[in-house]
Amino acid sequence: MSVLEPFGARLRRAMDERGPLCVGIDPHASLLAAWGLNDDVAGLERFSRTVVEAVADRVAVMKPQSAFYERFGSRGIAVLEKTVEQARAAGALVVMDAKRGDIGSTMAGYAEAYLRKGAPLFSDALTVSPYLGYGSLSPAVALARESGAGLFVLALTSNPEGPEVQHAVRADGRSVGATVLAHLAVENAGEEPLGSFGAVVGATVGDLSSHDLDINGPLLAPGVGAQGATPADLPGLFGPALRNVVPNVSRGVLRHGPEVGALRSVTEHFAEEIRAAVGGA
Numbered sequence: 679m680s681v682l683e684p685f686g687a688r689l690r691r692a693m694d695e696r697g698p699l700c701v702g703i704d705p706h707a708s709l710l711a712a713w714g715l716n717d718d719v720a721g722l723e724r725f726s727r728t729v730v731e732a733v734a735d736r737v738a739v740m741k742p743q744s745a746f747y748e749r750f751g752s753r754g755i756a757v758l759e760k761t762v763e764q765a766r767a768a769g770a771l772v773v774m775d776a777k778r779g780d781i782g783s784t785m786a787g788y789a790e791a792y793l794r795k796g797a798p799l800f801s802d803a804l805t806v807s808p809y810l811g812y813g814s815l816s817p818a819v820a821l822a823r824e825s826g827a828g829l830f831v832l833a834l835t836s837n838p839e840g841p842e843v844q845h846a847v848r849a850d851g852r853s854v855g856a857t858v859l860a861h862l863a864v865e866n867a868g869e870e871p872l873g874s875f876g877a878v879v880g881a882t883v884g885d886l887s888s889h890d891l892d893i894n895g896p897l898l899a900p901g902v903g904a905q906g907a908t909p910a911d912l913p914g915l916f917g918p919a920l921r922n923v924v925p926n927v928s929r930g931v932l933r934h935g936p937e938v939g940a941l942r943s944v945t946e947h948f949a950e951e952i953r954a955a956v957g958g959a
């Protein structure tokens with residue numbers, strides 16, 4: 679099986695060529711209904727295929743939300759597999775948003791599921807949770823390196839409940855979120871043009887000035903659109919790290935479906951606003 683170029687390098691090129699926008703594929707039951715689709719596997723399949731057809735040939739990254747496929751059991755997972763394959767075939771990098779995290783030996787199983795080249799759910803990158811201890815992610819880090827895949831590690835999430843854990847201050851005076859960022863800077867040290875081990879830093883989190891975002895890796899920023907952040911917020915939030923930010927929009931795009939043309943034009947609108955905000959960063 680051919681070896682992939684490291685995820686960070688592939689992502690940098692995709693961002694330079696297509697812009698940094700990531701469109702989420704989140705088939706909420708409410709969106710299926712709004713699109714006139716049944717809340718069943720056929721509706722899931724139609725929704726996913728439409729989103730991929732509309733945007734996978736023009737955005738750098740797509741991020742399917744595994745939860746909405748898992749709720750349909752094995753048939754939902756089969757749709758997820760097909761969605762990943764179709765999005766990648768159209769040229770988008772796929773970040774599987776499954777937020778996996780477990781003790782190391784089990785983490786190795788999750789890594790095999792998403793990061794082993796040739797696995798049915800192989801994705802360019804996977805979201806993972808470091809809250810069983812950053813070191814528990816080691817099997818995923820190792821397999822991602824071997825496969826040319828990447829990780830996005832939850833550091834400062836976009837939800838209002840996140841700070842209870844992520845802003846907690848450790849005995850050494852550093853916050854938990856800052857510690858996750860520091861681990862990622864070590865993973866990415868010396869990588870060019872960009873490391874493959876990214877952080878999730880929500881676009882809604884507010885003041886980031888006390889955090890060192892210089893991890894030489896991508897920063898996945900959900901929260902734009904339905905959660906209230908706007909592209910114009912990004913420069914103030916991310917400062918000098920802006921060039922490495924991958925803003926995610928899911929419902930903000932998806933609620934404009936089911937017409938492919940409407941999905942394309944709202945995607946172009948977000949992409950344009952993000953380009954304007956990021957400028958020459």
Ligand SMILES: O=c1ccn([C@@H]2O[C@H](COP(=O)(O)O)[C@@H](O)[C@H]2O)c(=O)[nH]1
Binds near residue numbers: 775836926928
């Ligand atoms: O901190 C986080 C981490 C992940 N997400 C995920 O991103 C999308 C956001 O969807 P919107 O519809 O644009 O709000 C969703 O899949 C979340 O699970 C996040 O929001 N925040």
